[in-house]
Each structure stands twice: as structure tokens, then as C-alpha cells.
Amino acid sequence: MHEINLYEKKIIQDKDFPVQIFENNIREIRTIFSEHWHEHIEMHYILDGAAVFLCNHKPVYGKAGDLIVINSNELHTGVTKTPVFDALVIIFELDKFSEEIVNYNMIFQTLIESDDKIKRLLLEIRKEDSEKKLGYKLAVKSDIYELLTYLMRYYVVESISDKEHLKRNRDLDRLNTVFQYIQKNYTEQLSNQELAKVVHLSESRFCHLFKESMGQSPLNYINEVRLQKAYLLLQQKELNVAEVAAVVGFTDYNNFGRLFKKKYGFSPSEVWERIGTMHTTTN
Template sequence: MRDLSLYEKKIIKDEEFPVQMFESQVRKPGVYFQPHWHEHLELNYVLKGKGAFICDRKTIPVREGSLVIFNSNVLHEGISEGNVFNTLVIIFEMNSFSKEIADYNVLFESLIEDDEKIREILLSIYKEDVERKHGYRLAIKGMLYDLITYLFRNYVTESLSPRENTLRLHNLGRLNTVVQYIQENYSEPITNKELADLIHLSEYRFCHLFKESVGKSPINYINEVRLKKAYELIKEKDNTISEVAVKVGFSDYNNFGRLFRRYYGFPPSRA
């Protein structure tokens, strides 16, 4: 079983251009990236379509022109609402651009809309990345400095103390253990107490921490893991739908069908 924990390790080795940038092109509705976190700052600018991001337990509806900022060490998840959802994704570590700003441990606003300056900068960055003329990386880097400065002056919501930042990292690290266990044992019955014991918390405290951090209850998260695996198995057509339901951990076929339809918007027979 591969490691699908909440933590996503990002390695950007190019000191001259310490940025990961790409256009995400989603062509079907639904969840298109799972909850995860990393130390880097991540910007998602919607180029086309509608969708939503779940960030720090809040659902953020977005449309063309929306900028969503995932602060470092914050869980986030992406959802498309249609067959076309394109976003410009820019990921970098603040230390690589400004140690001064990084030392403040600032949190930027999660959603920014209708800001013409931000739109202008991001569309210019996008154009440079698409055309890739000589010196495009230098041009993009310069525009990112302008964007960071503008965000710092206009869209900072709060600063985390070193203790708050450490606590956030600690809680996310503990949840990695839980999520990895779920990924490896989803086909078996799993209780909240069993998961709580993994990280030495009471069942009540564990459920509160999990929902606070992931944005959904442990059982809902477990069912999502099972449903995604079920979808993969059904597409392979090696087992009947009832056999798939049992393989991924559902003992009640009717419950499996109901949850599958609710999650995907169609019955298992149409997968």
C-alpha cells in the first residue's frame, strides 16, 4: 500500500527559480485532489469554470477570477463543479522570496475576488509561463515579488506565534499516523477508539481534533476512502458490485449504494 498520508512533501531544488507552477485542467466534476498539507504557500487562481476548495475546515466557492491562498501547514482539498475547471497553481516557500515576511508567520486571506491588480499580475504570470520567451522565469519571479508585497500590505489576516505554529504542525503530524492507518486498513472495521488509541487521545478529543483539522468526521473520511477504492475496482470489472462493496469494507450493500450515489452523483452500476 502506497503512502497516502495528509502530508505532501514538496522539493523545489532550483535556487534561481524556487517555484512550482502549472495549469490544473480538470475535466469532470467532483473531488480532484484529496486533503493534504505542506510547508509551502500555494496560490490557486481560477482561469475557467466553477468549483470549491475546502481550506482550514471552511468550504470556499470559487469562480473565474477567484484567488484562493492555502497558507503553509493548512489542510486543503479541491472540488470541481463541472466538466471544465482550470486553475493556475503557484507553489513556493516564503523563505525563498522574503525571510522578512516569513519571520512574521503571517496568514493571508483564503479568498480574494475582484482585485484588478491581482488579476493583472496573475494573468501576466500565466502569459509568461505559456509563451516561455527568453527570460520568462526572471520575469515571473519579479512579478511574484510584486504579488507577495501587495498581498502582505493588503491581505494579511493574522500572524501566528511560534507556539501556535508549532502546535499546528504537531497536530497535523499526529493525523498523518491516523490517515496512514486508514489507508492500510480501510477494508476492515475501524472504530474511533481504535484510531484515538493510535495517537494516545481520548475518543472525544480525537474526534474533535480530526473534524477540526480535516473538516469531516473520521467515519465520513473512512467512507470516502472506501468509496474511491470501490470506484477503481468497479472500473476494473473483475468483481461484481456486491463483491466490491465487501472488499472495500461495506457490510451493508444498500448502505454502500446509497453512499456511492450521494458521493459520485450516480449509482455504482454506472461507474
């Protein structure tokens, strides 16, 4: 079986320009990117449309003009909520830009809504990267420095100690084995005891570690994974809603519908019907 690893090691080749800039231009309601985590800072500035981003499985709803900041070592994925979705994505190695932020282990606010200064800086970065005129790398780096300074002063929600930072990294790395196991076996009825054995911990110690790291119980996390898989299956429109619920591991159809609507803001049948309407319109 192909090994599932949610850790993504981004390698930025240009040491003088340790940043990746690109746009997501999506014309359907679907997953933007599969769940993963890495040590880099990732920013999504929404140019058009709306989406829900899941950071450590906590939903963050963004619309045009909003900035989504994915802090380092956060599990994250995203799903569009509108048929038209455009976003500017910037991924960079924080330690190459600011030892000050790294040293203070700053955690930025995940959702920043309609900030005019952030909008100006990000659109300047987009323009410089698009035109690539002489000196554009310097201009982009300058704008990123200004952006980071602004975020440090107004949008830091937490600064953690080196000890806590290292502990969080170790815990997430340890739990990565559990995440992989869940991704392979989410259709089964998994127990806390079974998951605890994967990382050689007692059930109580495992549950405490998981809740502390993820902010939710293992069962809630498993259901989140199932819901993500269900969304993808509904988009394919090969199975009806009841079949999808059963395939991803839900034994209670009503509970599946309730959890799905709570997570995405609409029912499973609405996704199924919407995809069907879109297919009919485009054919």
C-alpha cells in the first residue's frame, strides 16, 4: 500500500529568494489541496470567491479580501465554497526572513479580514512577481518584510517559549503516525485504544496528547477525515448520499448529515445536487 505522509517538506531552491508565489484559480466547488503540514508559513489572500480552510481541523471561513495565515506545523486543507475561486498563495521560509519572529515563536492570527494595508502589500507582491522586472525579487522581499512587521505588531495571537515550541513539534511529529493510520483505516470503527497502540501509549495518555495537540478528541478528528472524504465522493457523483455515508465509515446516516452541514454549511444532498447542476450547465 502506498504510504501516506501528511508532512510536506518544501524545498525552495533559490537561497536568495526563499519564497514561492502562485495563484489558485479554481472553477468548481472542490478541495483546494489535500491535508498536510509543514514548517513553512503559508498565506492565502482570497481575490475572488469564498472557501473554508481547516487548520488543525478548525474551520476558518474566508471571502474575497481576506487573508488566511497557515502557521508552521499546522495540519491544513481547504475547500472552495463558490464555483469561482481565486487566491494568491505565498509560502516562505520564515527563518530566512526574520530570526526575530522565529526566536519569539510567534503565532499569527489565522483569519485577517479586509485589511487595506495587507491588501496593498499583497497586490504589490502579485504585480512584481507577475511582471518580473529587473529587481523584482528585491521588491517582493521588501514587501514581505513590511508585511511581516505589520503582522508582528497587530496580528500575533500568541508567543510561545522555545521549550513549548519544541514540544509541539515533537508531539505533532509523533502523532503523524496516527494521522497516517487514520487516513488508511478511516472507514473502520477505530477506537482510542487501537490508536494508542500505534504510538505505544496508554489510552489515557494518548487521548490527552491528541486533545492537547489538536484541540479535539480522536473521534472528532476521525469524523472530520470522513467528512472530507465524503465531500470528495459527493463531487464525483458516482454514489448517492446514503452510499457515500456508508463508504466513509458513518453508521448513522442522520448523524452524518448533521455533522456534514455543521462543517460545510450545507447538506450532503446540496453538494450532490449542485455538482449535478454544474455538470448539466457545462455540457
